[in-house]
Amino acid sequence: MRVKVSLSADEPFKISFNHQYYLASAIYNIVKEGNPNFAEKLHKIRDFKFYTFSTLKLPRRVIYKDYLESYDGKAYFYVSSPNKEFIECFVNGLFEKGRIRVGNIIFHIERISLLESPKEFKILKTLSPIYLKTKVEEDGRLKTKDLLPTHSKFYENLKKNLKRKYEKYFNKECNLDFDFEILKFKPKRVKIKGGYLTCSDLVFKVWGDYELIKFGYDCGFGEKNSLGFGMVEVSK
Template identity: 30%
Template sequence: MRLELTLRPTRGRYKIPINYNYPLSSVFYRIFSYGSPEFATWLHDNGFINQKGKPLKLFNFSRIFFSNYKIDGNCILASGQIKIVFSSPLGDSIIPAFINGILNTRTITIANNEIGAKFKIHNVIKIDPPTFLRDMKYLALNPIISSIVKENESGKKIIHFLRPEEPELTFQLKKNLLEKYLLIYKEKYNELIHLKLDRDYIDKVGGFSKITKLITIKEGEKTETKVKGFICPVEISASQKMQKIVYDCGLGERNSMGFGMVDLIRTKQSSP
């Protein structure tokens, strides 16, 4: 289920950090806390545990859609209202908790340690879902992230963010979807699933380097880290239930940090 939030700034012109994923994720946890502090703490510290013991938050959000903006170094200078899409497959728990939080939220602040802006929630509407077919093509609304743990030259284990040209990327993206499917539906996915990046798009924009994005998390803090992802149309062939997972949860990792949200581009002619 998806909700579209319209926020209005408290000032005519404002400035927010260009690396706003972490600040915006913090905003959503704060909204949860306004509705239920206990639920917000549990979701942040624990979440939904899959069979491998890995916690998943099972919510996602889009990039910010600005009315007017320009990039100025590490800042976004903007004016006018903004829109953000919030999504979760759990319409009986996360969505109600989020809505309850919104009802108790007066203003929100999107900021890091140096710059930021305050907004008032002007409107929230439910977005009608698309018709899910076996073959669908999606546009990434923010970077898609997938990683593996590997050893470097000194034998130390490190997180390696998969580049879009690496063959293992699609395997890991499918593996992630299977884990989400099992956690949400409480059953294994036993059908075929095919996933591929739009190579025509990649060639058109100038190659893999043009779709690769580097994002800073907790910018300016001692725990600052960088993650690498990509933005590219993705074609997926899978069951309707799996397509709903893609739409509601997002692709790849760190969805609750605002990564991997997709929207429908078009559907091919196919039987449901």
């Protein structure tokens, strides 16, 4: 399930490119407003939370080096999950609260739209960058290394990660498969709390089992989906 949330601020605003952590906190607080018990259970989960969201989109904007500036105070973002209860709690929280705070900006909720799932998946484009990591040995010690599509492990890990999430969510073995070919790639560095993650904005061709690809569409591709990584849309 996927919803589009349309927002308006009282005046034009500036927002850093590195706003994902603030938006993640805002989404959790909205879910808590909609259902405190569900939010508490969600907070205790340490692995997959099975939802993702896009970065904030500004229809009328000017782009600077470190931030975006809105001309008209309008913005929107998407939230997606295979878990119907999560979407219901989030939407109920939006109606209850009537506004959402992202960093120091307060937005009013203008519209909440429930979007239909695509009937097929051919070309996908990221709405928030895909993050993957691996372990490498350096100086006799294992260290975490962020992965880009220039590394062969990126392809292997993306597929394995989605299948692990599928098995965890449905509590059954994943006998489905998919494959993909990257058509466009742009590396990004995103600040989360005090550190930076190296990730990828992609356009990629995808084929395989519809059910598995749709699951990735709903909960996100790659890691750290609940921090706003790995949301995709069908490219037109």
